[in-house]
Amino acid sequence: MTENRTPAGGTGDRLLAGLAGLAADAPDGLLDRIAARWVSVPGPIGELRVAFTDQGVAYVHAGDGFAEAFRARFGRPLLPAGARTRPPAGLLPALRTGRAAGLRLDLRGMSDFQRDVLETARTIPRGEVRPYAWIAARIGRPKAVRAVGTALANNPVPLLLPCHRVTRSDGAAGEYVFGTPAKERLLLAEGVDLERLRRLAGERVFYLASDTTGIVCFPTCHNARRIAPAHRHGFRTLALARAAGYRPCRTCRPAQGLASQASGPGSGLGGM
C-alpha cells in the first residue's frame, strides 16, 4: 500500500513517513472468519456439496442451487476450498460410514431447540431408527412433535447429523431434506428393514420385548434384533409392556416420556 505514495509534506517529513509506516497487512487467516469454503465429495446418495467454516461443517447439499441456497441461509461468501483450507478431518469417513460423532460442525445461527433436536438425533446409531415423538420426549418437549419434524427438515448438515434415522412410527420413512425415496435408500443401506417395520406397525407392534431378559426395546435397537423368535413379544405401547413386567432398554431408551401413552389391548406377535 506504500509503494505509490507521494508524501504531501515533502521528503523530509518524518511524521508523514511515520504515518505511512502504520499501514499493516491483514492477517492471513482473516478471510476464514468471513467466508465459508466448499468442496464436492462423494456421498451415500450421490455427489454432495459441503460448506465449512473455521468452526466446522456448516452445510450439506445435494443437487442444484447449492450456492444460492447457502447464500439465502447463511448470508456469507462461499469460496472454493484451497490447499490451505481443507475440509475438517473426518468428513469423508463420516459420510462413508454414517458415523460422525467426532466431526466438528458449525451450528451457529441455529435455535437452541433445533440444536437439541439435532444433537439428540445424533445419538441414534447407524442401522436404527426412532420415532419423532421419542426426540420430542428426550428434549423435554413431548408435545412439540411437529416442531421436531420441522427442525429435522431444516437440518443444515443432513447425513452428518442423521435426521434420516427419525421415522414415522407407522413404519413409513417420513419426510426428508433430500426426499423420502433417498431416506428409504439410506436407511436400507444402513441395514434398517423398513419392510419389517411396516409389517410390525400393521400389526400394531411398536415395541419388542424378550422374555429371557425381561427387557423391552424399539424394534430396530440392536438388543431387540438379537431376540430369538420364540422369546419375542410385541407390544403396542410401552405401558402395556411394563404392565407385562418388562423394563425399558437402557440402550435405546424407549421409556423417555412415552409412559403416558394411551394404553389399550396389546397384541401378541403370533408367527413372528
Added chain:
Amino acid sequence: MCKALLDDLDEGFAELYAAYRNLVFSTALRLSGRWACAEDLTAEAFLRAYRALAGYDRDRIAALQPRAWLMTVLMNLWRNWARTKARKPPPDLRDEPVDAVDPGQDVEAAAVRRETGDELAELLRQLPEEQRAAVVLRHVVDLPISEIATVLKIPQGTVKSHVSRGLRRLRALGGAR
C-alpha cells in the same frame, strides 16, 4: 471489480477482499488501536458488504465505486462501535495494553515495529475522532481528499482542515514527549 461482482458474487467478493483487505485492516487498526478490534471490524465490514451486495440489483452494483463504498461501510461500523464503547463505563485507555503485536510476525520485526510505529500509533489515539479518521484515511492508507469526503460524508474543505489540525496536534503531542 464491479464486473466480477456482477458475474459471480462470491468470486467477485474474493477479488474485492484481495484488493482492499489491507486498506480496511490498516484503517481499522489505526482507528481502534487494537489488533483484535481491527480483526473484528474488518471481518464485520466485509461480511456486511457481502450481505448488502447480495441485496443490490445489477444497476446498483454496476454503478458502485467499490473502494469508497467499502470504506463507508467500515466507517459506519466504526462510528457505531465507538459510540457503543463510549456508552460503557469508560475504560482508561492508558491502562490498556498498547496495540497488540501481530502474533504472526517474528520477534525482531515486532520489535522494530514497536520502536517506530507504536509511539506514533499511541499519539494517533489521542486525537479527537474526526481528526483521527481524516489523518488515518489521508496519511496511513493514502486515500485522496475527494474520496475521504465521500467516505466521511463531509465537504472536502472540512476533510483538509481535520487533516491539518490532526497533523498539527500530532506534532505538538510528539514534541511534548
